Amino acid sequence: MSARRLALAAATALAAAMGLAGCSQQQAQAFMKNINESGGLQQTLKGLREPTQAEEIDIGRGVTETLLGARPLYDDPELQRYVNEVGLWVARQSDRPDLPWHFGVNDSDYINAFAAPGGYVIVTKGMMKELRNEGELAGVLGHEIAHVVQKHHLKALRKSAVMNLLGAGVAAASAEKQYAELVQKLVGPTKELYARGLDKSDEFEADRIGVVLCTRAGYDPYSLPAVLQTLAAANPNDAYLALLFKTHPAPTARLDQLAIGMGTRFDVFGGSPENASRFEQATRTLRIASR
Amino acid sequence: MKRCLLPLVLLVSFFALPAPAAESGYTIRPTELKAKPFTDAQTVATLPEGAQVEIIVRKSAWMQVRAGNRSDTVRPEGWVRMLSLRLGDPNRRPTGGGILAAIGVGARQPPQTGATVTTGVRGFSEEDLKQAKPNPAELKKMESFSASAAQAAQLAEAGKLAPRDVPYFAADGKPLEKNK
Numbered sequence: 001m002s003a004r005r006l007a008l009a010a011a012t013a014l015a016a017a018m019g020l021a022g023c024s025q026q027q028a029q030a031f032m033k034n035i036n037e038s039g040g041l042q043q044t045l046k047g048l049r050e051p052t053q054a055e056e057i058d059i060g061r062g063v064t065e066t067l068l069g070a071r072p073l074y075d076d077p078e079l080q081r082y083v084n085e086v087g088l089w090v091a092r093q094s095d096r097p098d099l100p101w102h103f104g105v106n107d108s109d110y111i112n113a114f115a116a117p118g119g120y121v122i123v124t125k126g127m128m129k130e131l132r133n134e135g136e137l138a139g140v141l142g143h144e145i146a147h148v149v150q151k152h153h154l155k156a157l158r159k160s161a162v163m164n165l166l167g168a169g170v171a172a173a174s175a176e177k178q179y180a181e182l183v184q185k186l187v188g189p190t191k192e193l194y195a196r197g198l199d200k201s202d203e204f205e206a207d208r209i210g211v212v213l214c215t216r217a218g219y220d221p222y223s224l225p226a227v228l229q230t231l232a233a234a235n236p237n238d239a240y241l242a243l244l245f246k247t248h249p250a251p252t253a254r255l256d257q258l259a260i261g262m263g264t265r266f267d268v269f270g271g272s273p274e275n276a277s278r279f280e281q282a283t284r285t286l287r288i289a290s291r
Numbered sequence: 292m293k294r295c296l297l298p299l300v301l302l303v304s305f306f307a308l309p310a311p312a313a314e315s316g317y318t319i320r321p322t323e324l325k326a327k328p329f330t331d332a333q334t335v336a337t338l339p340e341g342a343q344v345e346i347i348v349r350k351s352a353w354m355q356v357r358a359g360n361r362s363d364t365v366r367p368e369g370w371v372r373m374l375s376l377r378l379g380d381p382n383r384r385p386t387g388g389g390i391l392a393a394i395g396v397g398a399r400q401p402p403q404t405g406a407t408v409t410t411g412v413r414g415f416s417e418e419d420l421k422q423a424k425p426n427p428a429e430l431k432k433m434e435s436f437s438a439s440a441a442q443a444a445q446l447a448e449a450g451k452l453a454p455r456d457v458p459y460f461a462a463d464g465k466p467l468e469k470n471k
C-alpha cells in the first residue's frame with residue numbers, strides 16, 4: 001500500500017471513529033486539516049512501515065505475557081512439549097515455517113484458543129478437553145497459526161497504535177520509536193483487542209487456512225469442522241464459552257462458510273491418521289484434574 | 292498359559308464396560324442418506340431438514356447414521372455429509388431460539404471471580420483478561436517447551452503423517468495460489 005493510500009485509509013478510519021464519537025463531519029474534517037497542516041499525519045504515516053520480524057516477535061512476547069498473566073500455563077511439561085511438536089509440525093506447512101513458533105496450554109477451564117504476533121499460540125485446558133484426537137488439535141492450532149501468518153492481530157494492534165498517536169496529535173512519532181512505544185504500552189491494547197476480537201472476515205479466513213494447514217500436515221481436513229460442530233452443540237449461554245462466542249462468529253456460521261468453501265474437494269483425504277491413542281496418552285492428566 | 296490369563300481378563304472387562312451414549316444429531320437441510328460414504332453412492336432415503344439421527348461412525352466428510360429416534364419402527368441407516376448435520380437434539384437447537392437454550396437450561400454457570408472467592412477459579416473470562424498483569428516468567432517457561440523442526444518431523448513420522456500439497460482456497464471454494 002502506498003503512503004498516500006495509507007494516509008487516506010487512516011484519515012477515513014479516524015473520521016469514522018470521530019463520527020461514532022458524535023463529532024460532526026465538519027468537525028472531523030477540520031480536525032484532519034489541522035493534523036495535516038501541523039505535519040502530524042505525515043510524520044505518523046512515516047512511522048507506518050511494516051514492523052520487522054524482530055519487532056513483531058517483541059510485540060507477540062508482550063501480548064503473550066499479558067495473556068499468561070490472565071492465566072498461567074497448565075503444569076504438565078510432557079503435554080506442553082507434545083502440543084509444541086504438533087503445533088510446529090502444522091506451522092511448518094505454512095508460509096512462515098521458520099518463525100520461532102511457541103505453543104502452550106494454559107490452566108483455564110474456559111474453552112478458547114489465542115494467537116499472538118510472531119508465532120505465539122495458547123490453547124486453554126478447557127479446549128483441550130473438548131478435543132477427540134490429535135487431528136482436532138491440529139485443526140485448532142492450524143486456525144491460530146493462520147492468524148499469525150496473516151498477521152491479523154498485528155494489523156489490529158498497529159491500527160490502534162496509529163490511531164492513538166493520531167488521536168493524541170503526536171507530531172514526532174519516529175518510525176523507530178513507534179514499535180518500541182507500542183511494546184511498552186501493549187497491556188491496554190492487548191486486553192482491548194482480545195476482549196473485542198478480530199474482524200469476522202479474519203476468523204473465516206483463519207478457518208479456511210487452518211483446514212488447509214491441517215490437511216497439508218497429513219491430518220483429516222474435517223478435523224477443524226468437527227471441533228466447530230462440537231462448539232455449535234454447546235449451550236450458547238455456557239459461561240465457559242462466553243469469551244469465545246463473543247469474539248468469534250457463531251460456530252454454525254463458520255460451519256456454513258466451510259461447507260461452501262470446502263465443497264467435496266477434500267473428500268479424497270478420508271482415512272487420514274487421527275492419532276487418538278497418542279493424544280489420549282498426552283492429555284491424560286487433563287481428565288484426572290478436577291474442574 | 293496362566294500368564295496369559297490376566298491380560299485377557301482385563302481385555303474382556305474393558306469391552307464389557309457400558310458403551311458411551313451414542314452421539315445424536317439432526318439435519319440442517321434436506322439431505323440424502325447414502326448407502327456408502329461417496330457422493331455418487333446409491334441414495335437410501337432423503338431426510339428432511341431437522342430429521343433426528345443417531346451417529347454410528349465418523350469418517351472424515353461423512354457420518355454413518357441411523358435415522359429417527361427410539362420410538363420409530365423404521366430407522367434407515369446410511370451415510371450423510373458431516374457438514375449437513377449439527378450435533379444434539381433437534382428440539383433443543385442451541386441457535387434458532389430453542390426455548391430451553393433461551394432460558395439457559397443446561398448452561399454451566401461461571402466460576403465465582405473477584406475479591407470474594409479466588410480459590411479454585413481457573414478462568415479466562417473477559418474479567419480475568421481485564422485484571423491481568425504481564426507475567427514475563429511464565430512467557431520464559433512457555434518458550435522453554437519449544438520443539439525443534441527435527442522433533443516435529445519425528446512426531447509426524449511416528450504418527451504416519453505424510454505432508455501433502457494442498458492449495459489454499461477462497462470463501463467460494465476457488466483454489467488460491469497465495470493468501471493476500
